[in-house]
Amino acid sequence: MAAAGSPGAAATDLEVVRGKRAALFFAAVAIVLGLPLWWKTTETYRAPLPYSQISGLNALQLRLMVPVTVVFTRDSVPLDDQGKLPFTVVHEREIPLKYKMKIKCRFQKTYRRALDHEEEALSLGNVQEAEAVLAQPKEQPEGSLTVYVISEHSSLLPQDMMSYIGPERTAVVRGIMHREAFNIIGRRIIQVAQTMSLTEDVLAAALADHLPEDKWSSDKRRPLKSSLGSSAASLYPVLNFLLYVPELAHSPLYIQDKDGAPVATNAFHSPRWGGIMVYNVDPKAYNASERPVRVEVDVVKVMEVFLAQLRLLFGIAHPQVPPKCLLSGLKSEGLMTWELDRLLWARSVENLATATTTLTSLAQLLGKISNIVIKDGVASEVYRAVAAVQKAAEELASGHLSSAFTASQEAVTSSERAFFDPSLLHLLYFPDDQKFAVYIPLFLPMTVPILLSLVKIFLETRKSWKKPEKID
Amino acid sequence: MAAAYFLSRSASTLAAFLLLSFGSVASQVEDQAEQFFRSGHTNNWAVLVCTSRFWFNYRHVANTLSVYRSVKRLGIPDSHIVLMLADDMACNARNPKPATVFSHKNMELNVYGDDVEVDYRSYEVTVENFLRVLTGRIPPSTPRSKCLLSDDRSNILIYMTGHGGNGFLKFQDSEEITNIELADAFEQMWQKRRYNELLFIIDTCQGASMYERFYSPNIMALASSQVGEDSLSHQPDPAIGVHLMDRYTFYVLEFLEEINPASQTNMNDLFQVCPKSLCVSTPGHRTDLFQRDPKNVLITDFFGSVRKVEITTETVSLQQDSEITESSYKEDQMEEELMEPLKYAEQLPVAQIIHQKPKLKDWHPPGGFILGLWALIIMVFFKTYGIKHMKFIF
Numbered sequence: 001m002a003a004a005g006s007p008g009a010a011a012t013d014l015e016v017v018r019g020k021r022a023a024l025f026f027a028a029v030a031i032v033l034g035l036p037l038w039w040k041t042t043e044t045y046r047a048p049l050p051y052s053q054i055s056g057l058n059a060l061q062l063r064l065m066v067p068v069t070v071v072f073t074r075d076s077v078p079l080d081d082q083g084k085l086p087f088t089v090v091h092e093r094e095i096p097l098k099y100k101m102k103i104k105c106r107f108q109k110t111y112r113r114a115l116d117h118e119e120e121a122l123s124l125g126n127v128q129e130a131e132a133v134l135a136q137p138k139e140q141p142e143g144s145l146t147v148y149v150i151s152e153h154s155s156l157l158p159q160d161m162m163s164y165i166g167p168e169r170t171a172v173v174r175g176i177m178h179r180e181a182f183n184i185i186g187r188r189i190i191q192v193a194q195t196m197s198l199t200e201d202v203l204a205a206a207l208a209d210h211l212p213e214d215k216w217s218s219d220k221r222r223p224l225k226s227s228l229g230s231s232a233a234s235l236y237p238v239l240n241f242l243l244y245v246p247e248l249a250h251s252p253l254y255i256q257d258k259d260g261a262p263v264a265t266n267a268f269h270s271p272r273w274g275g276i277m278v279y280n281v282d283p284k285a286y287n288a289s290e291r292p293v294r295v296e297v298d299v300v301k302v303m304e305v306f307l308a309q310l311r312l313l314f315g316i317a318h319p320q321v322p323p324k325c326l327l328s329g330l331k332s333e334g335l336m337t338w339e340l341d342r343l344l345w346a347r348s349v350e351n352l353a354t355a356t357t358t359l360t361s362l363a364q365l366l367g368k369i370s371n372i373v374i375k376d377g378v379a380s381e382v383y384r385a386v387a388a389v390q391k392a393a394e395e396l397a398s399g400h401l402s403s404a405f406t407a408s409q410e411a412v413t414s415s416e417r418a419f420f421d422p423s424l425l426h427l428l429y430f431p432d433d434q435k436f437a438v439y440i441p442l443f444l445p446m447t448v449p450i451l452l453s454l455v456k457i458f459l460e461t462r463k464s465w466k467k468p469e470k471i472d
Numbered sequence: 473m474a475a476a477y478f479l480s481r482s483a484s485t486l487a488a489f490l491l492l493s494f495g496s497v498a499s500q501v502e503d504q505a506e507q508f509f510r511s512g513h514t515n516n517w518a519v520l521v522c523t524s525r526f527w528f529n530y531r532h533v534a535n536t537l538s539v540y541r542s543v544k545r546l547g548i549p550d551s552h553i554v555l556m557l558a559d560d561m562a563c564n565a566r567n568p569k570p571a572t573v574f575s576h577k578n579m580e581l582n583v584y585g586d587d588v589e590v591d592y593r594s595y596e597v598t599v600e601n602f603l604r605v606l607t608g609r610i611p612p613s614t615p616r617s618k619c620l621l622s623d624d625r626s627n628i629l630i631y632m633t634g635h636g637g638n639g640f641l642k643f644q645d646s647e648e649i650t651n652i653e654l655a656d657a658f659e660q661m662w663q664k665r666r667y668n669e670l671l672f673i674i675d676t677c678q679g680a681s682m683y684e685r686f687y688s689p690n691i692m693a694l695a696s697s698q699v700g701e702d703s704l705s706h707q708p709d710p711a712i713g714v715h716l717m718d719r720y721t722f723y724v725l726e727f728l729e730e731i732n733p734a735s736q737t738n739m740n741d742l743f744q745v746c747p748k749s750l751c752v753s754t755p756g757h758r759t760d761l762f763q764r765d766p767k768n769v770l771i772t773d774f775f776g777s778v779r780k781v782e783i784t785t786e787t788v789s790l791q792q793d794s795e796i797t798e799s800s801y802k803e804d805q806m807e808e809e810l811m812e813p814l815k816y817a818e819q820l821p822v823a824q825i826i827h828q829k830p831k832l833k834d835w836h837p838p839g840g841f842i843l844g845l846w847a848l849i850i851m852v853f854f855k856t857y858g859i860k861h862m863k864f865i866f
Contacts, residue, residue, distance in 0.1 A: 257783055267784040272514055272625070275784065300790055307788040318786075334788050361663035369656045419664060422609045425600070 020460075023453040030450055042435075044371055047379035053386050054363050057356045060389070064345065065106045065399035066197045067144040070189060073114045073122050075151035076175025081182060086112040089182075091190055095200055103349070105198050107190060108399065111182075114148070122148055122172075127156050127326075131166050140169050143341050143401025145196055147189050149175045162324040163192050167336045171196065191322040196338040198345055205315060206346035207353055239313060240274035241306050243297070245281060252280035267305045275309035277302060307334040316343060344405050348396060351408035355389050358415040370432065378421045385414035513627040513668045516777040517620060518543045518553045521602060523634030523643045525558035525594075530714040531705050533561045534575045535633045535675060535721040537583035542728040543629065546776035554605055554620055556592040558644065568712055575717050575725070591618050599649045606630075607660045624665035629673070629774045633721065636676030638699055639684075655685040662688035669762070671774040675720045677702040680756040692739065692762045692769070696720030696746075697753035704752050719751045733776050739766040 072085060092106040114122070121133035140146065150156050152174055157164050164172040171192045176184050246253040254262040255278060267277035279302060281295050316339050321327050330336060359382065366372055388411035395404035520543070522536035540555055561573050562584045573584040592601055604610050605620050622628055634641060640648040661667055672693040674682050679695030686693065696703040696718070705715035706722045717725075723746035731737055743757050743766070759766050 255783065263783050263785070265784045265787055268781045269784050270514075270779050270781045272623075273779065277784075304787040304790050305784060307790070308786045309784050311788065312784070312786075330788055332790070334790070358664065365660060365663055368659065420608050422604065422611050425603060425607065425609050 027450045046374040047376045054359045063104045063397040067399045068109045069146045070111045071114045072149045076149040077181040147171045161326045164326040167331045195319045206350040242276040265305045269309045348405045348408040351412045355411035355415040375423045381414045381418035514625040518629040521556045521632045532633045538575045548777040550589045556597045559593040599647045606657045627669045628667045631673045633675040639681045651682045651685045659688045693758040695756045701753040737771045739769040
């Protein structure tokens with residue numbers, strides 16, 4: 001290596017230098033060009049996702065607005081108070097839930113005077129007649145309520161009742177001739193409006209699966225959550241209703257509760273499956289001489305039970321009515337319109353919670369498991385889901401329940417479609433330790449000479465730096 | 473009507489209050505009992521996988537089918553069982569008793585039977601299909617019986633058997649599933665809340681290595697052998713000529729034979745099944761990821777399908793509108809008589825088919841063409857290289 005000053009040696013010197021340069025160039029190309037190229041071409045394809053927006057969804061502040069129209073009749077409040085009409089009052093409170101999503105409930109009460117036909121209707125004999133005249137169910141959008149304030153001594157309601165909740169989205173509340181009329185009436189209205197729309201248990205039941213376990217206390221009966229709509233996994237979920245007529249040898253068959261007393265309905269139900277009712281045929285029917293005996297099943301009695309079970313399976317619980325409040329009987333459909341609204345509120349909130357959880361889980365999974373592929377279609381579904389969640393939150397805040405519900409459904413569908421897309425498992429069976437086994441035979445024969453030559457060059461240069469020092 | 477509703481409500485609240493007051497003394501005991509029962513699940517699923525094929529792996533198929541029988545006997549319906557088998561035993565040419573799979577010597581119990589429902593058979597049992605079933609990422613056209621439609625209140629039993637090694641399980645002699653992939657699949661299930669609790673049982677060599685990497689909550693795992701040990705088979709049958717079952721599953725099945733849907737046997741008993749003296753390998757289990765104490769977990773929580781029910785105490789009062797009901801009944805009766813008899817729609821254009829023109833056949837070259845071609849090739853070959861090479865042919 002140390003040149004001895006002969007032309008042959010000078011030539012080899014030049015070659016050696018060239019050799020060194022070549023080796024350095026190889027190494028440079030391998031590291032600067034090759035390594036990044038290999039890295040880029042072998043990474044799992046992940047279309048960009050809005051991670052920051054997804055984490056922002058977790059801290060979403062949901063504001064649920066219930067628009068309430070309050071109609072005052074002539075003698076309901078003192079005259080000077082009447083002069084202040086019309087105006088709007090907002091009552092907002094936060095629902096305490098141990099969940100990341102904070103929920104605020106906002107009742108926007110629009111006060112106004114009664115129109116002539118309303119005054120006429122509210123001076124009729126009883127409240128059912130008044131409702132029949134006032135009935136305009138189609139005009140009222142979902143989620144909104146109308147409360148009529150009648151005078152303190154009106155005979156529309158029974159004397160001891162202070163309020164009445166109708167089957168449609170209307171209610172009647174007694175007014176009061178008092179200085180603080182508006183405040184007192186306002187409180188009564190809020191009580192009634194809460195029963196008809198949003199209470200803590202409605203939302204707690206909706207978010208039951210998302211709340212941590214310790215939220216439930218053992219004495220509070222856990223509401224039967226069927227959540228038929230939220231299990232996207234099952235195709236076409238089915239509810240079964242079974243009417244069992246036991247044979248003569250086993251009749252009459254009674255179901256007993258835990259104290260041994262026969263249950264009045266003779267029926268039981270199972271969450272997410274359906275209900276079973278046992279129908280005991282009147283034993284006198286068996287005395288007939290001709291066989292087979294034709295038995296008429298009292299379908300009304302059976303349907304009463306099945307309707308009750310259906311309501312329970314949907315999660316429509318009995319509302320807690322405020323004191324001295326008259327609750328109207330159920331309509332022939334078995335469901336009051338505001339109960340449907342309560343379901344819509346609950347489902348919208350639940351859908352938003354589910355969509356947020358799904359998107360967050362997807363983001364977390366992408367962090368944990370390195371070989372999940374995100375194709376462009378999946379990414380667009382995620383973007384759509386995020387946009388739908390934000391739109392649903394906006395619509396809920398502005399009180400449009402039906403469009404909020406539709407948006408929340410879209411959010412859930414898009415997020416489930418993104419999470420369960422078959423293409424995510426595209427890179428199956430390519431674990432990290434096996435990538436090692438694939439690439440080592442390719443790269444080792446190439447890198448070993450490069451590395452060794454680099455080491456050699458480095459040692460030589462170090463020696464050549466030291467050498468002049470030694471001489472000097 | 474409103475008053476009637478109000479009265480019925482007050483009556484029911486009064487009844488509830490009375491019941492509560494009667495039950496208040498016993499409520500403590502009941503609460504304890506309820507907690508004991510409360511596993512939080514409302515439905516059960518089972519995924520049973522046999523990862524081997526070929527005649528000499530008869531015992532793996534017998535293992536899986538025996539577990540399938542037990543699980544069905546204890547109540548899980550076929551619609552909730554995903555059975556993955558190579559299914560090449562019953563109709564194998566080497567099976568001296570065709571259409572049967574026996575799990576015990578002297579051919580006592582035919583576990584194949586008439587009503588076995590195999591969801592993934594033969595070459596459909598792949599790692600990809602298995603992971604797709606678990607994570608739910610199946611193509612939308614998949615039939616319902618091939619999907620695991622579990623939700624957040626499902627308890628799932630996963631049983632796997634076959635040939636395994638340290639950290640992997642062999643699928644059909646051509647692929648492997650690693651313990652990392654399995655753990656990741658369970659994590660994906662957990663993130664989407666596809667299970668409430670999961671019981672994972674594996675009967676392979678070095679089975680404990682498969683559950684080492686689990687990190688998702690609510691998973692309990694059992695394995696037939698530790699890392700470095702082999703799981704052994706039970707007994708050969710001289711008539712059939714192969715080993716019929718594996719030891720661990722054999723003793724698990726003996727244990728399960730004594731369970732009925734109302735049993736109170738808990739998981740600690742299952743852990744004691746098949747000690748080293750009987751199994752030769754050391755069965756292992758893992759419960760650190762499971763939230764409940766194993767002694768509070770019933771066997772039927774996973775192997776059976778015990779459903780929670782509630783007594784219906786409320787009714788909805790309906791107004792009986794007898795006029796409407798009677799008239800609609802009469803209408804139905806009349807409609808039935810007036811209906812025309814059904815007949816098949818005109819689907820086939822029969823007239824066209826009868827008067828069809830003869831189809832133009834595709835042109836084929838004459839048959840001797842290929843022969844002629846080969847003769848040409850051989851001639852050219854021998855022209856080039858000389859006739860003496862012909863001796864290598866004749």
